[in-house]
Amino acid sequence: MGKNKLAKFANMEEYPHVFQYPFAVLQEKGFEMKGKWNSLFFKNDNPIVLELGCGKGEYTVGLAKLYPNKNFIGVDIKGARMWTGAKQSIEVGMQNVAFLRTHIELITHFFAAGEVSEIWITFPDPQMSKVNKRMTSTRFMKLYREILSDKGIVHLKTDSNFMYTYTSEMVKVNALPVLFETDDLY
Template sequence: MGKNKLKKFNDMATMDCVFQYPFGVLKESGFPMKGSWRRDYFHNYNPIVLELGCGKGEYTVGLAERFPDRNFIGIDIKGARMWTGACQVRERGMKNAAFLRTNIELLPYFFAPDEVDEIWITFPDPQMKKVTKRLTGTRFLGLYRQVMKDGGMINLKSDSPFLYTYTRLMTQLNGFEVITDTDDLYHDASVGGDILGIRTFYEQQWLDRGLTIKYIAWKLDRETPLQEPDVEIEHDTYRSFSRGELQCPELCNNPEVRPKGSQSEK
């Protein structure tokens, strides 16, 4: 581990807004605030919103600033990125934001049934070859049901045509109530509100290159039997920053806009 990462991990260990629980300890003793996040951490009874795969925490911090009457928790396994958002929360003295370092599959270890009101999924890996790893797939929807209130909102924001198409088909097949659906968020006059003012670093990179951002939000009920779409979906013609070439072929030959290194989409 590099010295910079180690420094960040040591720093986060001192932050009251960051929770890190190794699975072995979690499995043995459990998470002490499961079912009591509002009472024991936030000290209020406002709704709880999760950002899954939060990266640097731009949405966790941005939403918490815009909606002081809601509580926000950013979740990611990569703590070196999370450190950025956690520092902002600490420095700004924010009381309605926190970060949890864990795998998304472990949500039921940290949250009780009905404890979560809403989920944001911002620019995840589309997992075009592995349906069980897609954060909007039925495997994960079943997981979210274990911790969310009935009818809670799921929000997906993505640059991936594949994941957006898959998610639309999934909501249609399962009959979920879709609240917002657009394949070009920043040029759709019907979509407004404060979410338009929050952009991750890599989201802005895509926008600067003329690519479109997709957004779909739906209500997840608890009773509908979950079904996977059995449809062939065209794969993306690009892979995001850590995953290869750009979407637009005309951009791929321009060295100034090629992604560099092994950074993730966040």
């Protein structure tokens, strides 16, 4: 592993707004902030918004600046990417941003039922050959439903025709209401 990557991982260990849990620890002890993100970390009652597959956290940080009255958590498995958003947000003292390094498949270990108000999925990999990794498959939608509040919303932004068409079909199959849809978004 390159020195640069090692330095980023070392930073991530130190950042108070970054949470990363080896699966073994999660299995043994569980995650102590599940159901308590607001009382233990954000210290307010604002809605919690996740960006799943946040990469460098561009949307997590950008949305958090736009909506200071919401709490944003970027989730991704790639720590070296997430480091960019983690560094930017801490350097300007943002209080409504956190990052969680985990597989999205484990998301229900980190959030209690109804704890999340909105989910953003921005430019996910279409995963054309791996159905079970597509972030808008029925399998993932079931996980989102578990942690979302009753009026919870999922936002999807994609530039992949495949992902757009696939998700539209999944929405129909799962009888989910569509609040807004466009195929021409800047």
